[in-house]
Amino acid sequence: MKATLGILLAATLSLQAQSGVHSFTLANGLRVLHLEEREHPLVRVRLFVRLEPGDVPPGRQGLPLLFQRTFTKGETADLKAGELDRNLDDSGIQLTQSLEAGGFTWRLVTRSRDQDRAMGLLADRLLRTLLDPTLLEAERLVCKRLLERPEGTPHERLRQALAQDPAARPSMSSLGAITLQDLLAFRARVLRPDRAILILHGDLGLEQAKRLVLLSLGAWSVPSPTTPASPAPSLVSTTASPGSVGTLQIPSPGAGIRIQAVASPSGKLPREIVELLGLLVPGDASLPPVRVGVEDGCLVATLDGETGTPASVAWSLLHDRLEALRQRGFTQADLERARVAWLARRSLDSLHVEAQIYGALAEALGQSATEDRMRALSLEALNAGLSQWLDPAKLRVGALGEPELLKTLPIR
Amino acid sequence: MHLLVPFFIAALGLQAQAPRPSEVQERRLSNGARLLLVERRGLSAFNGTLVFQGGRAEEPATAPGATDLLAAALYSTTWPEDVAPAKNQADLEALLKQEEGLLEALRLERLRLRRDPGTTTQVPALEARLESIQARLQTLCSSSPLSDLYLARGGRQKAEATTDALLVQTELPLESFEFWCRTEAQRLRALELSRFSGVRAELVADLRSNGTLGTALLCGAALPGHPYGRDLLDYLPALEALRWSDLRAYARHSLRPDRMTIILVGSFSVEKVLPVVERHLGSLPVVPEGEEAILPEITPGLGDRRVEAALGTSPRLLTGWRIPARRHPDHLALRMAAQLLGGGQSSRLESQLVRTKNLVRKVQVSLDEPGGRFPGLLVADLRPREGHSLAEVAGALHSEILRLQQDPIPQEEWLRASAQLEAEHLRVEDDPAALAHSLGTAWASGGDWRLAELDIQALRGLVPEVVQDAARTWLSPSHRTTVLLEPNPGSSQDPVEAELVRVLKTLASARIPDLAQREHLVAEGVRQLRMLSSEERLKTLKLLEAQLAPEKR
Structure with missing residues (x-):
C-alpha cells in the first residue's frame, strides 16, 4: 500500500515538475539529457553519435553512408529482417536513422505508454544489429547506381551533389573498396557510448528516464580501442576543399543556367557569428539577382540565368556578388538589428519540440550560441567571420543547364 | 480465448491514451472570416495560419500559376513597402505599372522575333528601359538586411500553394501578436506585390528546369479536363503573359475574407485575441462575391488508362486510382486501405514487394493527390530493383490489391495500422504548425475543420469489411491509371x-x-x-x- 502511495506521490510530483534540462551520465560514458514536457502523451528520443576526423580510412569515402544503409536494414541478433519494423509499427513508433553533418542521429517518437518497448527496440537496433555481407553488396549496388544516376529533379540533384564536401564524396572506386571488415571496424570505432549523447523529451519524469536508459542502454559497452584509420579525409573535416576541386556540372537539356554555391561554416567559426550571418546575409540588398538562403547550416547562393545566358556570365555574376558582400561587410546598425532578431527568435523554440531538443544537444556539444557572447560580439569579429565563411577558395560550386552552355564555364 | 487479450489491451490502451481532441474554439468575424483558436499554455510564441480556400484548382485559364505566385510574391517575405503604405506609394505603383508595360512589350517583341527572325529588333532598347525602371524601383524598396518585418522581430513566415488552398504560416514571439494582425490586414489591403516580376521569373525557371514530373503525368492522364489534372508546365506561355495587375485582380477576388480562415495556436484566450483580430483582420472589406469557378465533374470509372514515357533517371511505376473527395463516406476507409498498403515499414507493399519478393526498392503510397476537395487519386509510387521490369512490378501490385479486396484482413495487421494512424494524429496534435496545417487543410478540402478530429474518432468505429468494400469499389481497374516511366540515358526526353x-x-x-x-x-x-x-x-x-x-x- 505504501509502495503504491509512493508511486502515486512520485508520479504526481513528476507531473508538477517544471520543464528544464537535467543531465546524467551512465557508467559506460553515455551522456543523457532529460527534458520533461507533459502536454501530450508522447516521448521523443534523439541519440547522436559523433563522427571524428580519422573515422574514415583513406580511399573509403562513402563508408559512413554505406554503413548507415547496411546497418538500418540489417537483422538484429534477436529479430529477423522486418520483425523490428513490425514491432515498431505495431505501436505506431517512429524510428529513423540519418547521417548528418558531424555524426549519426537516431530519432524516436513514441506514445508514452510504449516508451519501454520503443527504447528496447532502439537498443536492439543499436547494439545487436548484424552486419550482413549480402546486404552490404545490395546496398553497395544501390549507392553506385545513385552515384551514376542520382534521383530527383535537376535542381534537387545539383543541391544534393553540393551538400557534401568534395573530399568526402564517394566515388565508384571508393565504394567498391569498402569491405565488411571496414564496416565492422568503423562500427567499433564510432558506435561507442562515450561518443554519444542521448536526449529524452516528453511525458516522462527524471527517475523514469534514468530507469529507462539504464535498462535499455546500460549494457552498451565501450569496445577495446581500435587503431584509428588516419590520416583520413573525414566527413567532418573542418576545411572545405577549394572550389576548383570537383566542380559539378549537371547537363540538363532545355533548362536555363543555374549556378549554385554552397558555403559551409568552418567548425572554428563561433556559433554566434554563424547565427547572425545566417540572419543578415540572405536579406542583403546587394545580392539580387543572386538568392541566398540558409540550408542545413550552410549558406546556399543560387543564380538562375535567363534562357541562353552563357554559364560564364552567370558564374562571374554570382562570384562578384558574393565577393562584393564579403569585402564590404556589415555595419554596426546591421549587427544591432540582427542581435535583436536573434534574441527574439529564441522564443520560437517553444513551438518546436525538435528545436528544443536540438538546442539541448548543441549546448551539450558546446556548439550553442549564448546570450552573453552574443552581446559581446564586435563588428570586426562579425565581418572577419563573413570573410572567412564566404572565402571563394572554400565554396562548393556547381552548374546546371544546357550542355552546350555549360561548356563556357571558366572552371571545368 | 487468450487471443482476445491483445485486443482488450489494445482497446484499453486506445481509450487510456486516446489523443485529447484539441480544444478548438471557432468564431466568425464581422466580415465573414473564420477564426479558430487553439489555446496552448506555456508558449512564448504563437503560430498564426491564414488559409484561403481555392488554390490552384480554381485558377482561371488566364491566370495559371497565380496561387504559386501569390505564395511567393505576396507572402514568404514581409517588406515594409508591401504592407505599410508610405508617402511614395503612388510612385511605387506608377513604376510597377511601367515595369508591367515594359515586360509585356518585351514579351511581345520576343514572340515577334521568333516568328520573323532577321527583322529589326526593339529588344535591346526595351531591355535598357526596363533596367532603368527596375533600378528606380529598387531605390523605393527596402535595401538593408533584416528589412523583412517579421525576420527583424525574430519571426518567420512560409507560404504553400496547393490545389485546394493557399496556406500561410507565421511564427512570432507572443508580444508581436497585434503587430501580426495589423501587418496581415495591411498586406491584404495593399496587395502591392512589389517583387512580382522576379518571383514570376523564378517560377518559370524552376518549371523549365525541372521539366515534366511523374506525378503531373499521372494526374494529367487520370483526371483529364479537370483542374486537378492540369500541369502548370503546359501553361508556361500564359504564365509568362500574366501581368502584375492581373495577379492583383485575381488576389482581390480569391483572398477575400469569406474565403479565409485564421488559425491561432498559442498561449492566449479567445477573449483576449478576438477583439484584436476583429479590429484588424475583421475590418477587411467584404468583397462582393464574383462568379464562382464551376469545375467539371470527374467520372471515377473512366476506364483503365495507361501512359508510357521516358522520364527521370530510373524506372518508376506510378499507379493512381480515382477516389472520392474527402467528404465522401468511403474516404476514411480508403485512408485505412492506403495505410495497410503503404503505411510504415511493415505495410503490405513494403513487406511483400520490397522484402519478400525483392522486386521493389522504394514504396510510397499517398492519398488525395493532388487534392481532397474534389475526387482525386490514391497513388502507389513504386521504384523497381535492378533487373525487374515495370510490368513485373505492376503485376505484383495488382496481386496485392486483389488480396486486400478479397482476403480477410488479419486482426494483428488491422490493429497495427490503427495504432499508426492514432500515433500520427498525436504527433500532429503535439506540433502547433502541424496542427494548424491539419485544421486548415480539413477546412479547405473538406469544408469543415472538424474533419481533422472526426476522422480519428470515426477510425475507431471502422471495421475491416468496410475497408474491403471500399477497396473493391474504388481500387478497381476501371478507376485506375498506370504511368510507366523508363529512363532515357543522356536525355531527359x-x-x-x-x-x-x-x-x-x-x-x-x-x-x-x-x-x-x-x-x-x-x-x-x-x-x-x-x-x-x-x-x-x-x-x-x-x-x-x-x-x-x-x-x-
Whole structure:
C-alpha cells in the first residue's frame, strides 16, 4: 500500500515538475539529457553519435553512408529482417536513422505508454544489429547506381551533389573498396557510448528516464580501442576543399543556367557569428539577382540565368556578388538589428519540440550560441567571420543547364 | 480465448491514451472570416495560419500559376513597402505599372522575333528601359538586411500553394501578436506585390528546369479536363503573359475574407485575441462575391488508362486510382486501405514487394493527390530493383490489391495500422504548425475543420469489411491509371516524343497564330499520345510527318 502511495506521490510530483534540462551520465560514458514536457502523451528520443576526423580510412569515402544503409536494414541478433519494423509499427513508433553533418542521429517518437518497448527496440537496433555481407553488396549496388544516376529533379540533384564536401564524396572506386571488415571496424570505432549523447523529451519524469536508459542502454559497452584509420579525409573535416576541386556540372537539356554555391561554416567559426550571418546575409540588398538562403547550416547562393545566358556570365555574376558582400561587410546598425532578431527568435523554440531538443544537444556539444557572447560580439569579429565563411577558395560550386552552355564555364 | 487479450489491451490502451481532441474554439468575424483558436499554455510564441480556400484548382485559364505566385510574391517575405503604405506609394505603383508595360512589350517583341527572325529588333532598347525602371524601383524598396518585418522581430513566415488552398504560416514571439494582425490586414489591403516580376521569373525557371514530373503525368492522364489534372508546365506561355495587375485582380477576388480562415495556436484566450483580430483582420472589406469557378465533374470509372514515357533517371511505376473527395463516406476507409498498403515499414507493399519478393526498392503510397476537395487519386509510387521490369512490378501490385479486396484482413495487421494512424494524429496534435496545417487543410478540402478530429474518432468505429468494400469499389481497374516511366540515358526526353513535339509544333504553327494557344494544344496532343504504346506512337509520328511539307520533315 505504501509502495503504491509512493508511486502515486512520485508520479504526481513528476507531473508538477517544471520543464528544464537535467543531465546524467551512465557508467559506460553515455551522456543523457532529460527534458520533461507533459502536454501530450508522447516521448521523443534523439541519440547522436559523433563522427571524428580519422573515422574514415583513406580511399573509403562513402563508408559512413554505406554503413548507415547496411546497418538500418540489417537483422538484429534477436529479430529477423522486418520483425523490428513490425514491432515498431505495431505501436505506431517512429524510428529513423540519418547521417548528418558531424555524426549519426537516431530519432524516436513514441506514445508514452510504449516508451519501454520503443527504447528496447532502439537498443536492439543499436547494439545487436548484424552486419550482413549480402546486404552490404545490395546496398553497395544501390549507392553506385545513385552515384551514376542520382534521383530527383535537376535542381534537387545539383543541391544534393553540393551538400557534401568534395573530399568526402564517394566515388565508384571508393565504394567498391569498402569491405565488411571496414564496416565492422568503423562500427567499433564510432558506435561507442562515450561518443554519444542521448536526449529524452516528453511525458516522462527524471527517475523514469534514468530507469529507462539504464535498462535499455546500460549494457552498451565501450569496445577495446581500435587503431584509428588516419590520416583520413573525414566527413567532418573542418576545411572545405577549394572550389576548383570537383566542380559539378549537371547537363540538363532545355533548362536555363543555374549556378549554385554552397558555403559551409568552418567548425572554428563561433556559433554566434554563424547565427547572425545566417540572419543578415540572405536579406542583403546587394545580392539580387543572386538568392541566398540558409540550408542545413550552410549558406546556399543560387543564380538562375535567363534562357541562353552563357554559364560564364552567370558564374562571374554570382562570384562578384558574393565577393562584393564579403569585402564590404556589415555595419554596426546591421549587427544591432540582427542581435535583436536573434534574441527574439529564441522564443520560437517553444513551438518546436525538435528545436528544443536540438538546442539541448548543441549546448551539450558546446556548439550553442549564448546570450552573453552574443552581446559581446564586435563588428570586426562579425565581418572577419563573413570573410572567412564566404572565402571563394572554400565554396562548393556547381552548374546546371544546357550542355552546350555549360561548356563556357571558366572552371571545368 | 487468450487471443482476445491483445485486443482488450489494445482497446484499453486506445481509450487510456486516446489523443485529447484539441480544444478548438471557432468564431466568425464581422466580415465573414473564420477564426479558430487553439489555446496552448506555456508558449512564448504563437503560430498564426491564414488559409484561403481555392488554390490552384480554381485558377482561371488566364491566370495559371497565380496561387504559386501569390505564395511567393505576396507572402514568404514581409517588406515594409508591401504592407505599410508610405508617402511614395503612388510612385511605387506608377513604376510597377511601367515595369508591367515594359515586360509585356518585351514579351511581345520576343514572340515577334521568333516568328520573323532577321527583322529589326526593339529588344535591346526595351531591355535598357526596363533596367532603368527596375533600378528606380529598387531605390523605393527596402535595401538593408533584416528589412523583412517579421525576420527583424525574430519571426518567420512560409507560404504553400496547393490545389485546394493557399496556406500561410507565421511564427512570432507572443508580444508581436497585434503587430501580426495589423501587418496581415495591411498586406491584404495593399496587395502591392512589389517583387512580382522576379518571383514570376523564378517560377518559370524552376518549371523549365525541372521539366515534366511523374506525378503531373499521372494526374494529367487520370483526371483529364479537370483542374486537378492540369500541369502548370503546359501553361508556361500564359504564365509568362500574366501581368502584375492581373495577379492583383485575381488576389482581390480569391483572398477575400469569406474565403479565409485564421488559425491561432498559442498561449492566449479567445477573449483576449478576438477583439484584436476583429479590429484588424475583421475590418477587411467584404468583397462582393464574383462568379464562382464551376469545375467539371470527374467520372471515377473512366476506364483503365495507361501512359508510357521516358522520364527521370530510373524506372518508376506510378499507379493512381480515382477516389472520392474527402467528404465522401468511403474516404476514411480508403485512408485505412492506403495505410495497410503503404503505411510504415511493415505495410503490405513494403513487406511483400520490397522484402519478400525483392522486386521493389522504394514504396510510397499517398492519398488525395493532388487534392481532397474534389475526387482525386490514391497513388502507389513504386521504384523497381535492378533487373525487374515495370510490368513485373505492376503485376505484383495488382496481386496485392486483389488480396486486400478479397482476403480477410488479419486482426494483428488491422490493429497495427490503427495504432499508426492514432500515433500520427498525436504527433500532429503535439506540433502547433502541424496542427494548424491539419485544421486548415480539413477546412479547405473538406469544408469543415472538424474533419481533422472526426476522422480519428470515426477510425475507431471502422471495421475491416468496410475497408474491403471500399477497396473493391474504388481500387478497381476501371478507376485506375498506370504511368510507366523508363529512363532515357543522356536525355531527359524520349526521342520519339521530342520528334512528335517538333512535328506537332510545325503543323500547329501553320494553323494557329496565337503562340500560347498553340503551345497549349501541342502539350495536350503530347499528353494524349503518351497514352499510346511505343509502336502506336511511332506509327502516329509517321502519319503526322507525312502531313508536313517535304522540306520540313
